[in-house]
Amino acid sequence: MSKNGKTRIPDVLERHERALLTDWLVNQKAAPTYRPDLMKEGELQEQSREFIRLLARATRDGIMDVQQPQWQEVRELLASISRSRGQQGFSPSATATFIFSFKEPLFAYLRREFESDPKTLLENTWAANVLLDKLGLFTAEVHQQAREEVIRRQQTEMLELSTPVVKLWDGILALPLIGTLDSARTQTVMENLLQKIVESGCETAIIDITGVPTVDTVTAQHLLKTVAAARLMGADCIISGVRPQIAQTIVHLGVDLSAVTTKANLADAFALALKRLGLSVCKDTVKRS
Amino acid sequence: MDRIPILRMGRFLLVSIQVDMHDRLALTLQDDLTARITETGARGVLIDISSLELVDSFIGRVIGTIASMARVLDAETVVVGMRPAVAITLVELGLALPGVRTALNVERGMKLLEAATGGKPEPEGTGDAGSEE
Numbered sequence: 496m497s498k499n500g501k502t503r504i505p506d507v508l509e510r511h512e513r514a515l516l517t518d519w520l521v522n523q524k525a526a527p528t529y530r531p532d533l534m535k536e537g538e539l540q541e542q543s544r545e546f547i548r549l550l551a552r553a554t555r556d557g558i559m560d561v562q563q564p565q566w567q568e569v570r571e572l573l574a575s576i577s578r579s580r581g582q583q584g585f586s587p588s589a590t591a592t593f594i595f596s597f598k599e600p601l602f603a604y605l606r607r608e609f610e611s612d613p614k615t616l617l618e619n620t621w622a623a624n625v626l627l628d629k630l631g632l633f634t635a636e637v638h639q640q641a642r643e644e645v646i647r648r649q650q651t652e653m654l655e656l657s658t659p660v661v662k663l664w665d666g667i668l669a670l671p672l673i674g675t676l677d678s679a680r681t682q683t684v685m686e687n688l689l690q691k692i693v694e695s696g697c698e699t700a701i702i703d704i705t706g707v708p709t710v711d712t713v714t715a716q717h718l719l720k721t722v723a724a725a726r727l728m729g730a731d732c733i734i735s736g737v738r739p740q741i742a743q744t745i746v747h748l749g750v751d752l753s754a755v756t757t758k759a760n761l762a763d764a765f766a767l768a769l770k771r772l773g774l775s776v777c778k779d780t781v782k783r784s
Numbered sequence: 785m786d787r788i789p790i791l792r793m794g795r796f797l798l799v800s801i802q803v804d805m806h807d808r809l810a811l812t813l814q815d816d817l818t819a820r821i822t823e824t825g826a827r828g829v830l831i832d833i834s835s836l837e838l839v840d841s842f843i844g845r846v847i848g849t850i851a852s853m854a855r856v857l858d859a860e861t862v863v864v865g866m867r868p869a870v871a872i873t874l875v876e877l878g879l880a881l882p883g884v885r886t887a888l889n890v891e892r893g894m895k896l897l898e899a900a901t902g903g904k905p906e907p908e909g910t911g912d913a914g915s916e917e
Contacts (some may be wrong), residue, residue, distance in 0.1 A: 551888030576884040696888055721878040729864060729887035 502559070503609070503619050504601075504626075508551035511604045516544055518600035526596055528589035534580075542576055549571045558681075559622060561629045577637035581645075594631040596622065605656070641760060658684045662689040667768045668697045673706030681717035685724055692730045699768040700725055703761050705736030705753070715750040723753050733770070735764035788813045788821050796828040796897055797821065797859075798890075802835045810846040817850060821857045828897035829854050832890055834865030844879040851884040860900045861885065864893035 510513065520543060523529060524536075551568045558565050573594075581592045587759055611614035658680070663669045670688050674680075687699060702718065704710070710718075722732040735758040737745075745752060758764040769775060786809055789797040797820055799813070817829065831847070851861040862885045866874075874881065885900070887893035 685872060686868060689871060692888070693868060698888060698892070712880055720875045724868070724875045726883060727871040727886055728866045728868065729865075729889075729892065 502554060502557055502622050503615065504605075504623055505551045505554045506687060507555070507601070507604050507608050507619075510549070510608075512547055515547060515600050515604060516565060516605070519543055519547075520598045522599055523593065523748065524591050524738065528586070528592045530585065530589070533583045533585065542572075542593075545572055546576075552625075559626055561626070561633060569630070573634050574637045577634045578641045581638050581641035585637050587642075589636045591631045591635045593633055594627055598627055601627075604650050614763075640651045649699050652752075654680060654683060658687050660687050661697060662775075663696065664769065664772075664781065665702070666697050666772050667699045667701065667765070668695065669703060669765075671703045671706065671761075675709070676707060676714045676717050678713075678717070681721065685721045688721065689728060690698060692725060692728055697730065699733065699759070699771060701735055701764045701768060702731045703732060703736040703737070703764070704741070707736075707741075710744055712743045712748050712750060715745060715748070715752070719750075719752070719755070732754075733764045733767060735759070735761045786812075789818065790816055790894055792824055792826070792868045795826060795832065795869070795901065796894070797824065798830050798832070799836075800832040803841045804838055805836065807837055807845045810843055814850055814853070815847060815861075818857065820822050821854060826859050827889055828860045828861075828862070829898060829899040830893050831863050832865050832893075833839050833859065833863060833870070834889075836866065836870060837872055839870050841877050844877060844881070848879065848881045849886060851881070855883065857875065860897055862896050862900075863891040864888065864890055 520540060523539065523543070539682050547568070549572055553566050553569050556565050560566075563572065576593065577590050580593075602620055604615060605619050605623065609619065652675075655734070659671070661671070666686070670684065670719045672684065676684070688702075691697075692700060702721065704718070707714065718734065722734070725732045737757050737759060756764075756767070759766060766771055766776075786803070786805075788799060788801055788809065797817070799817065801813075803809075805813075820826070821829065829850075830851070833847075847863060851888075852864070854861045863881070864887045866886065885896060887896050
């Protein structure tokens with residue numbers, strides 16, 4: 496800081512605003528993370544100009560802590576830039592480079608300004624360095640948060656998507672399970688199935704686990720719970736799609752599935768369900784005219 | 785005191801639980817039902833719990849014991865119309881009611897009872913409902 500305790504950064508920012516912007520844009524376009532295919536040049540220019548303007552305003556009070564209320568506007572701008580870049584598909588380092596690439600032009604103009612005064616130059620360069628590092632880290636953080644939000648939303652969407660209950664025949668429901676069964680999913684699956692049993696009055700439900708990659712004791716426990724709950728309501732469950740490896744695992748783990756009817760594939764289970772209803776499928780031998 | 789009505793339908797007894805069960809009500813039902821089975825010589829009991837929204841471990845256990853007691857008295861028990869939430873609760877409580885027959889609704893429960901006790905229900909008015917076949 497200079498003698499009066501104030502930083503000179505805002506003066507430099509204001510005096511050389513246009514030149515800084517031009518140099519900075521050249522720098523950003525030269526960076527390997529520049530992606531003209533993802534983002535228009537005009538947008539980049541607009542964001543850069545706005546950042547320099549807000550940075551000059553925020554540093555005027557000499558407060559260098561970016562968590563302070565004076566920095567509110569800068570933080571909001573950076574947060575919105577990070578979010579939009581996260582959605583446009585930029586990597587976190589590309590987003591942080593937006594800030595870090597501003598160092599070179601800023602340092603160059605600070606040097607030109609205080610060439611005669613090495614002490615002030617050093618102080619201001621250091622202050623600018625720390626400041627831009629903090630802001631860069633802030634963008635990276637926001638970028639990550641935005642990505643995590645996307646992941647969380649996708650998780651809930653998958654949970655809803657992957658548990659459909661389909662009606663195969665009058666009185667036969669099927670529940671094709673895809674993906675790993677954890678406690679939360681089992682709960683949704685169980686509720687969906689039981690609700691559908693009540694609504695449709697179907698007495699047989701086929702739970703197809705062809706799409707379940709592994710069955711451990713917890714998964715087996717969840718399956719047994721679903722079967723037990725369906726039975727309490729008066730519906731029979733058949734578990735189908737047991738692959739050889741899964742059959743081996745279940746026996747090795749000592750899980751007792753003897754109370755449940757199991758079939759190797761959905762077709763067998765469907766045939767059994769039809770048989771229980773007293774129905775059978777046969778080839779039409781009468782020639783149609 | 786509240787009582788749950790027990791209706792006689794030929795060889796079977798019909799119990800419809802329309803109110804939330806509390807502990808004393810459940811125990812009274814257990815007493816009444818066992819008494820009625822011996823009195824009428826019923827061959828089957830149908831318990832309709834489609835209006836029951838809340839169960840705890842005690843009520844769940846009483847439903848199980850009623851079924852076991854009825855079996856000792858030579859009557860089949862079918863529990864019908866259990867709601868999904870109730871079924872999930874009972875399973876989570878570890879009460880899968882192993883010996884109890886279940887059905888989706890009263891009609892199917894009756895069919896199940898008829899099949900389990902063998903043949904068509906006896907014509908009405910037969911005084912000696914407990915006769916062995």
